Amino acid sequence: MESLFYYLSNLNPILVALLLIIASLLIGVTFTFVISRKLHSTKSFFITSALMPIIVAAVISMVGIFLNDATSGVVRIATIAVALGLIRFRSMNSKGEELIVLFTDVAIGLIIGLGYLVFAIIFTVMVAVAFIMLSRFNIFANKKFSGEQLLKVTIPESVEYKKAFKDVFSKYLKNNELLEAKTVAMGTLVMLTFKIEMKNQDDEQSFMDELRTKNSNLEIAILPYSREDKSL
DSSP states (O other): OOOHHHHTTTSOHHHHHHHHHHHHHHHHHHHHHHHHHHHTOOHHHHHHHHHHHHHHHHHHHHHHHHSOHHHHHHHHHHHHHHHHHHHHHHGGGSOHHHHHHHHHHHHHHHHHHTTOHHHHHHHHHHHHHHHHHHHHSOTTGGGSOTTEEEEEEEEETTSOHHHHTHHHHHHHEEEEEEEEEEEETTTTEEEEEEEEEESOGGGHHHHHHHHHHHTTTOOEEEEEOOTTOOOO
């Protein structure tokens, strides 16, 4: 399989590069749209994933046109390193599936930028189909704990938060873990975030009522908890 630059060598290479860049945009948007329906990702992630292939393809194709073989090889490697570095930078706030999608975006852009459009299309379809098929299987689903929740409770800064709710927690919770403690309202209040597991979900209202007596009726919230809550 030869590069599109080879098959269209009679055309201006800039024109060929533009065709490849347009193709990478279409493929990137289509791939991201299909995958995002399974990921339920954010708008920010959709935009990032959709545009990454076109950026990588543009850089790689331009490097190949304007630099000699020795130099272009070095620059291509540097480009890939930068792209992977950006993905690593975002990995702290990303789901595992989102990282796979972003790595795929880099690969798509790289393949198209080198001129292998047909291969890029086949590769994109293969990844998308594999992703969707694997997403249908509830592999290791039994290892996910669905009863975990986030408890956010605000207390006056004078309250000893490590001991304030000990009796209430022991009464209503199977497990609890303090995830964060931060000051708010100019340091006059402390917001605590716990990961909790209720003994009985029917007792949630009673649990909150007893917490209110401990925190001077300040704000309390119980939210769903997921180990993968953070997103791009």
